[in-house]
Every structure is written in structure tokens, then in C-alpha cells.
Amino acid sequence: MTSELSPTEQLRRSIELLWGSGERPARGPKPTLTLDKIVDAAIAVADREGTAAISMRRVAAELGVGAMTLYRYVPGKAELLALMLDRVSGPGDEAVRAAEKGWRELLTAVAHDSYRLHLAHPWLLQVNWTRPVMGPNSLAGAEIVVAALTGLGLTSQERIGVMITLDGFVTGYARHRILYDVAAEESGVSDEEFWSQHLPVLERAMASGNYPAMAALSADAFDTGWDETFEFGLHCLLDGFAALFAARRSAPASDAAEVGGAADCS
């Protein structure tokens, strides 16, 4: 008899799921599963068998139940992914250790944690986390960054801007690397073979004179390891933040009136 749920109603349901206000109805048989078990199973499948293996049937099989059973606990696949994300989110080990150490150490730690997290769970790229970002763990992650940026003379908007910028770099770089690994794996072509296949066409392109700057690069230009390049980029970005902070320290920007709640931003 439940008529179709309105979008708003669906959203309310998802928020409840994320913040886990799970009161059971009194009637009827006890559930055999829990939300936590489902999320754990989904993460296990995703980590073990790859991003493409995340399907409702596969996760259900992992738990020894029918596919449709999952829909008793989760509205749909998108919400399951959001729950998976919130599970692995939250302040990482390195960030917690660096919590009291100053902004540069902390941002470095947060970047490392997030980078490692993405490499460990490549399926994170599949998740649209922009809307359900407001899960409890995600919020805790934001808190620790904003805290480190408080007291440097930044406006509130700048604090958020720094956080978003850092996240953009880390996720963008992680995506780049993960896509590369995925391409290598699923095409079944190794790095060496890939490059050796391209050699003739690239040599012709270089010899054409259309790409002088590329041709002038040394032979080892692309030899840098992924992680070193990440550190290099992160270092540059933090230097840029440092320049901003130095400017604000000599002339603090005026912030809008501070109120006790970030929610009324329509």
C-alpha cells in the first residue's frame, strides 16, 4: 500500500540510515542481517574482487541470502555505496597522530591518509560522496582539518576552500593513478609492452618537430615513481597555502559574524 516515496522522503530515509537511528518494528520475525554486516560484506567483496564486482547479487551471495533481501535494509545500490564510504571514512591514523602538530604536518598527514585510503579501496572513485558527505565519520574528518586551519587569520570561506582544494588534488591524483593501474590490469598489457607498442608512433611524432618541448625531455622524465610525484605535488600545494597564510598573518582577513551552526547555508 505504500505509494511511491517522494524524493524528499527517500532522502530522509538515507539520512536516517547514515546516522543509524535504527529502531526495529515490534511485529514480524527478527531480521537475520544487519546493516553493518551488509556494508562489511560489500567492502570485503569490493576490496577482494575489484570495483566491477560490486553488485547486489554478489554482495547478497557473500552473505548467503537472496539478492532482494538486501533491499529490506538498503534503499538501493547508491545508498549502499554511500554507507561503504562513510564506513572507511573518518580521520586516518596519521592524521590523528599529527593532530596537535601545526597545519603543515596535519594537512600532510590528512593527504597521506586519503591517498592511501583511495589506493586501498579503489571503489571509492565510484561513490558520489558529495551529497551524503554529511555522515558522522566524514564530518569528523572535516573537523580535524578545519581545526588545524583555525587561528591562522583565515576567513571561514578560506578554511573550507583550503580543505576542498587539498581534497581535489588528492582525489584527482589518486584517480589518475588508480585508472592507470586498472588500465594495465584489465587490458592484460604490461607497462613495457604498452610503451613498446607506442614507440614507433611516438618516435615519428617526436621526429615530426611538432612537439619540440616534449622531444627535449630527458629519457627519464616519466620514470618518477607515483608516490614521489605525489609528494612533489603535495609539497608545491602546501607551499602555496603557506604563502597565503603568511599574507594573512601580516594582515588578517575579516570574517563574517561567527554563528553556532554551519547548516543555514541555503
Add this chain to the structure above:
Amino acid sequence: MTSELSPTEQLRRSIELLWGSGERPARGPKPTLTLDKIVDAAIAVADREGTAAISMRRVAAELGVGAMTLYRYVPGKAELLALMLDRVSGPGDEAVRAAEKGWRELLTAVAHDSYRLHLAHPWLLQVNWTRPVMGPNSLAGAEIVVAALTGLGLTSQERIGVMITLDGFVTGYARHRILYDVAAEESGVSDEEFWSQHLPVLERAMASGNYPAMAALSADAFDTGWDETFEFGLHCLLDGFAALFAARRSAPASDAAEVGGAADCS
């Protein structure tokens, strides 16, 4: 009778496709389609109907042919996506105009171009461009950036590092924004509704005292427009690069021997 193609053979085929060495066989009827028409149709469908609409059947229907016909021209969907990417890639308008203006103007222009490109073609996020990056247009895009970074005392590896870092930030930020838009659109929930639904749970979280730094933010902390925040982040990142360049200008790093081809990086 064609036995299954080896991965290497498939790769060779894809490279041929990208670089367009399209000699027709003599026998048999003339093809009614061309690769270009297919790629154009796919881009049109993707731009008009969204990322999810990119399917072989849909693209084929757009061209008025059967789904399987496309496989006469393209090995599979992944290759079609790669071709779509190379089509829209290449130096953007702003970058071309800024080509002779110094590294900061050029990197800014490239970032703007790439950012706009992603917003105009959100399906770019779907494409694994790390491997087929070596299409002619992509290579031209790399050339223009590396050229702007030549003569600043950077090593070859640093030039590539700067390019990858910038790309990481731009694509990461664009992804963030696109995912946000997609979430708003396909959930059917407007921004206002989304935030008003979250209000009670957020207010409770803020009142809990667990998130003091978040609670201390001003009310307008999240009010910044997407584009302003992008400019803010880009500015920071370029300041970071500037610091590196300044250091190199006073003490240039020694580069490896420069050879005329970047291809032999195993």
C-alpha cells in the same frame, strides 16, 4: 576464422584507431558510416542525455543503424570512449591565446580550459584516459604545457610533475563539482531541500560539542561559488609552483642527459 586477438594485438588495433591510419580494404561494399560520425554521435548523445545514456545501442540508434554495426568500426565501448576523449582534447582556446605569455598565464589558461571542458562534457570522468592518453590531441596539450615550463631551471621530471599535479587538482575539483551536480539532478532534491533535511541532525551534531572547529565557522562558510573556490585553489597551487621556480632560478637543478625521445621509459 579469425582466432581470438591477443591483448597486444588489440592494443595495436586501438593505437591505429587513435592515430587514424584508416586505409580501406578494396573488396566489399562501402561502409555507410565513418569513425568520425560515430564519435560525433556518441558525444552528442552523451552531452544531450547524460553520462548514463552512453550505450552502444543508444549511439547506434542515433545513427540509424543496428547496435552491432558499431563493432565494424570500433573494437568496443572502451575504445569508443577513448576516441571521444581524444576528440574533445587538445589545447583549448584560452591556452592557445596565452601560449607566449609566461608560465603563470599559460597554466592558468590550461586549468581553465580543462575545467570548462569537464563541465561541458561530464562523461570525461567515465573515461580511463591514462593509457590512451597518447592520442595526437592529448600529446599536443602536453606539449604546450611542457613548453611553458622549459627554461625555468626545472628537471624534466619536475616539468612532468608540475603538469600532473595541475591536472590532478583540476580533474579532482571538476569531479567534485560534477558529482555534486549529478547528485542534485538525479536525486530530484534541490539544494535547499537537501540542506533543510540535514538541518536537525547537523544542529544536533554541532550542539554536541564534538565538532568545535566546524561549529565556529561563520554562517557563510559554504556559500562560496564553485568557480571562486576553484580560482582560490588554483591560485594557491600556482603560488606553490612559483616558490619552486624561484628556488630553481637561484640554483638550477641538473637534469639527466637530454635525448630526443621520451619513449624509452620502460
Add this chain to the structure above:
DNA sequence: CCTAGACTGGGTACGGTGTACGGAGATTAG
């Protein structure tokens, strides 16, 4: 001109996906 052979278009089919629907059985309030 004729015909053999190579090529193109595309119908059908297979195994996958997310999920709507509804029935069978379990549980508990009254």
C-alpha cells in the same frame, strides 16, 4: 559479363546488471 571471395549490416542470443512485485512463512499483539 560472370563468378568467387571479401566485406558490411544487423538480427539473435547469452550472461550480466539494478530493482519492482508479490507470495510464503515467521513472529507477535490482542
Add this chain to the structure above:
DNA sequence: CTAATCTCCGTACACCGTACCCAGTCTAGG
């Protein structure tokens, strides 16, 4: 004990990418 209400899940539908294969078309060689 009964009826209400819940859980589990089999079936079904509309999609997807693409392997296979046949019919129709075109051209090279005779």
C-alpha cells in the same frame, strides 16, 4: 488462536556489452 505485520526471496522486466552468424553487396580476376 487469529490476524496483522514483518522477513526472505523467486520471478520478471528492462536494460547493458558483445559473440556469433547469415544475408546482402561490392569488386577483382577471369
